[in-house]
Amino acid sequence: xxxxxxxxxxxxxxxxxxxxxxxxxxxxxxxxxxxxxxxxxxxxxxxxxxxxxxxxxxxxxxxxxxxxxxxxxxxxxxxxxxxxxxxxxxxxxxxxxxxxxxxxxxxxxxxxxxxxxxxxxxxxxxxxxxxxxxxxxxxxxxxxxxxxxxxxxxxxxxxxxxxxxxxxxxxxxxxxxxxxxxxxxxxxxxxxxxxxxxxxxxxxxxxxxxxxxxxxx
Amino acid sequence: xxxxxxxxxxxxxxxxxxxxxxxxxxxxxxxxxxxxxxxxxxxxxxxxxxxxxxxxxxxxxxxxxxxxxxxxxxxxxxxxxxxxxxxxxxxxxxxxxxxxxxxxxxxxxxxxxxxxxxxxxxxxxxxxxxxxxxxxxxxxxxxxxxxxxxxxxxxxxxxxxxxxxxxxxxxxxxxxxxxxxxxxxxxxxxxxxxxxxxxxxxxxxxxxxxxxxxxxxxxxxxxxxxxxxxxxxxxxxxxxxxxxxxxxxxxxxxxxxxxxxxxxxxxxxxxxxxxxxxxxxxxxxxxxxxxxxxxxxxxxxxxxxxxxxxxxxxxxxxxxxxxxxxxxxxxxxxxxxxxxxxxxxxxxxxxxxxxxxxxxxxxxxxxxxxxxxxxxxxxxxxxxxxxxxxxxxxxxxxxxxxxxxxxxxxxxxxxxxxxxxxxxxxxxxxxxxxxxxxxxxxxxxxxxxxxxxxxxxxxxxxxxxx
Numbered sequence: 143x144x145x146x147x148x149x150x151x152x153x154x155x156x157x158x159x160x161x162x163x164x165x166x167x168x169x170x171x172x173x174x175x176x177x178x179x180x181x182x183x184x185x186x187x188x189x190x191x192x193x194x195x196x197x198x199x200x201x202x203x204x205x206x207x208x209x210x211x212x213x214x215x216x217x218x219x220x221x222x223x224x225x226x227x228x229x230x231x232x233x234x235x236x237x238x239x240x241x242x243x244x245x246x247x248x249x250x251x252x253x254x255x256x257x258x259x260x261x262x263x264x265x266x267x268x269x270x271x272x273x274x275x276x277x278x279x280x281x282x283x284x285x286x287x288x289x290x291x292x293x294x295x296x297x298x299x300x301x302x303x304x305x306x307x308x309x310x311x312x313x314x315x316x317x318x319x320x321x322x323x324x325x326x327x328x329x330x331x332x333x334x335x336x337x338x339x340x341x342x343x344x345x346x347x348x349x350x351x352x353x354x355x356x357x358x359x
Numbered sequence: 360x361x362x363x364x365x366x367x368x369x370x371x372x373x374x375x376x377x378x379x380x381x382x383x384x385x386x387x388x389x390x391x392x393x394x395x396x397x398x399x400x401x402x403x404x405x406x407x408x409x410x411x412x413x414x415x416x417x418x419x420x421x422x423x424x425x426x427x428x429x430x431x432x433x434x435x436x437x438x439x440x441x442x443x444x445x446x447x448x449x450x451x452x453x454x455x456x457x458x459x460x461x462x463x464x465x466x467x468x469x470x471x472x473x474x475x476x477x478x479x480x481x482x483x484x485x486x487x488x489x490x491x492x493x494x495x496x497x498x499x500x501x502x503x504x505x506x507x508x509x510x511x512x513x514x515x516x517x518x519x520x521x522x523x524x525x526x527x528x529x530x531x532x533x534x535x536x537x538x539x540x541x542x543x544x545x546x547x548x549x550x551x552x553x554x555x556x557x558x559x560x561x562x563x564x565x566x567x568x569x570x571x572x573x574x575x576x577x578x579x580x581x582x583x584x585x586x587x588x589x590x591x592x593x594x595x596x597x598x599x600x601x602x603x604x605x606x607x608x609x610x611x612x613x614x615x616x617x618x619x620x621x622x623x624x625x626x627x628x629x630x631x632x633x634x635x636x637x638x639x640x641x642x643x644x645x646x647x648x649x650x651x652x653x654x655x656x657x658x659x660x661x662x663x664x665x666x667x668x669x670x671x672x673x674x675x676x677x678x679x680x681x682x683x684x685x686x687x688x689x690x691x692x693x694x695x696x697x698x699x700x701x702x703x704x705x706x707x708x709x710x711x712x713x714x715x716x717x718x719x720x721x722x723x724x725x726x727x728x729x730x731x732x733x734x735x736x737x738x739x740x741x742x743x744x745x746x747x748x749x750x751x752x753x754x755x756x757x758x759x760x761x762x763x764x765x766x767x768x769x770x771x772x773x774x775x776x777x778x779x780x781x782x783x784x785x786x787x788x789x790x791x792x793x794x795x796x797x798x799x800x801x802x803x804x805x806x807x808x809x810x811x812x813x814x815x816x817x818x819x820x821x822x823x824x825x
Contacts, residue, residue: 181475183475183478183528183531183532184475184477184478186528187477187478187481187528190485190521190524194521206508206509206510206514207509207510207513209514210508210510210513210514210517210518211513211517213514213517213518213520213521214513214516214517214520217520217521217524218517218520218521218523218524218553219520221524222520222523222524222527222546222550223550225524225527225528225531225546226527226543226546226547226550228531229527229531229539229542229543229546230543
């Protein structure tokens with residue numbers, strides 16, 4: 143009973159934001175359409191809608207950076223590569239995928255398992271006890287322009303090794319360590335990947351002189 | 360483990376005290392704030408603000424291509440020693456585009472038999488929406504921005520990268536080999552050119568220390584020597600590299616291989632006709648203005664004239680003139696000041712668009728391998744070098760001169776005493792919300808305390824986390 147009640151509470155809490163429903167419906171509907179479509183490029187189109195709506199969800203939660211990153215990496219990067227790959231590799235027009243029923247059952251099982259896990263953990267949270275929750279249906283929001291969209295500065299400075307939340311205005315002038323080291327490790331990792339890609343894609347001149355000659359010409 | 364560093368040095372180098380400490384004004388919140396007390400719920404206020412902003416931007420997005428297409432015809436005509444349109448709408452043919460539009464609406468909405476019907480019909484909208492959404496964060500004037508995002512330039516580049524998907528889908532779904540070739544070329548070209556474009560946009564961002572386009576434009580106030588273009592040699596080169604790359608990324612000649620009339624009939628839009636065809640061109644001209652707007656905001660001072668006359672003309676008294684005369688929270692003087700800034704911004708953007716047209720009708724089209732080689736062998740290394748240079752420049756200059764910039768008239772960016780003119784006396788600004796103002800004396804208050812003292816938004820994520 144308490145689970146049902148918390149679901150209803152969750153529903154009313156989410157209903158405060160109309161944009162949420164538009165984005166959520168688009169994301170979920172796009173995802174369902176991806177599963178149901180057989181044409182690969184149409185799948186990519188529905189995936190654009192789904193991922194774009196997910197970015198919209200991030201924006202509606204004031205997580206601008208995550209939303210823009212979602213658009214840039216998944217929609218603008220991965221999907222373009224997907225369509226590009228299909229166009230490069232397709233032997234005929236409008237490639238379609240037909241999956242056998244066994245795969246359908248397996249993936250459905252995996253999906254249902256994940257969904258039940260997520261639902262279970264969502265219902266474990268006692269939404270009533272949240273101090274900002276008002277049972278009359280009014281979420282204690284305030285229009286706060288000063289904090290709106292202010293999501294990246296502290297993040298970026300922390301990556302540079304400064305922690306504005308600790309250091310700004312402190313009397314000692316000491317700087318905290320921040321996340322410079324993990325950031326640098328990731329950068330070096332990316333550099334290694336780039337060098338590796340360049341190595342793999344380089345023109346192999348020594349092994350075949352004929353190909354080298356044509357490359358120079 | 361804390362590292363010891365003199366406070367002045369850390370302030371100079373990190374240099375963003377004013378960004379943290381001064382109130383982050385959200386001009387986009389102005390309308391929502393105004394309606395908040397007058398409508399039943401906050402969602403309504405945001406809805407009204409969204410409708411107003413979307414209405415204004417979509418009108419610009421619809422009217423600007425009308426002007427640009429007419430301008431393109433006139434520029435092309437003059438460069439080719441012709442007159443261009445002369446008859447429709449009087450002496451200069453300024454209604455030519457409207458006549459074209461009427462013609463395009465009347466034409467039959469065709470879909471080829473071999474095409475993938477749904478994708479064929481949807482892809483113009485994808486291109487249109489991506490180009491339109493990029494204008495959301497463009498700072499038209501001080502306080503005139505639809506969404507003052509802190510990740511403004513990042514958002515803009517992200518959204519503009521979506522445009523290519525529509526072009527590829529259009530090329531793929533047309534069921535025509537010419538369109539497919541155009542789509543493939545577009546994919547290869549734009550995916551390559553996005554990299555130097557983003558890196559070049561990062562050069563002034565790195566120098567300025569913020570991704571927020573309003574803040575970047577604000578910090579370039581005063582004389583034109585304060586523009587990022589003249590900030591240092593790397594920014595100066597970055598502007599030209601950015602402009603080249605941006606021209607390519609909006610698939611304008613000499614990089615318009617996706618259309619390439621001489622080889623591919625019309626490229627990705629070969630099979631399109633009527634209003635769907637015109638969506639592609641509205642998006643193209645909208646994107647031309649969007650990339651020019653980025654260049655204007657990042658390098659050319661945004662809405663500032665560069666003559667230093669803003670501070671003299673639009674004093675606090677002028678900005679407060681006619682305050683609350685029409686409705687509360689609206690000042691006529693402030694409106695005039697912002698309108699002037701908006702006109703300056705539009706002028707700069709249109710000049711850059713004109714340069715793109717000039718280039719188009721002057722230079723011959725590159726071959727596709729030349730296009731790719733230009734990007735990957737020249738523009739990408741140059742932009743990487745510029746990015747490296749701009750990270751080292753302030754350190755070197757600070758080492759030698761004790762300031763982070765060389766120019767005598769320029770205010771050193773990030774200097775502690777530096778407060779942008781627009782923020783000098785915030786409480787008198789009519790368009791800005793009043794309740795959350797921070798006094799100058801509180802500039803050194805740590806950020807978390809400043810936040811806690813305010814009314815915070817009850818975001819679900821924050822709630823769950825706390």
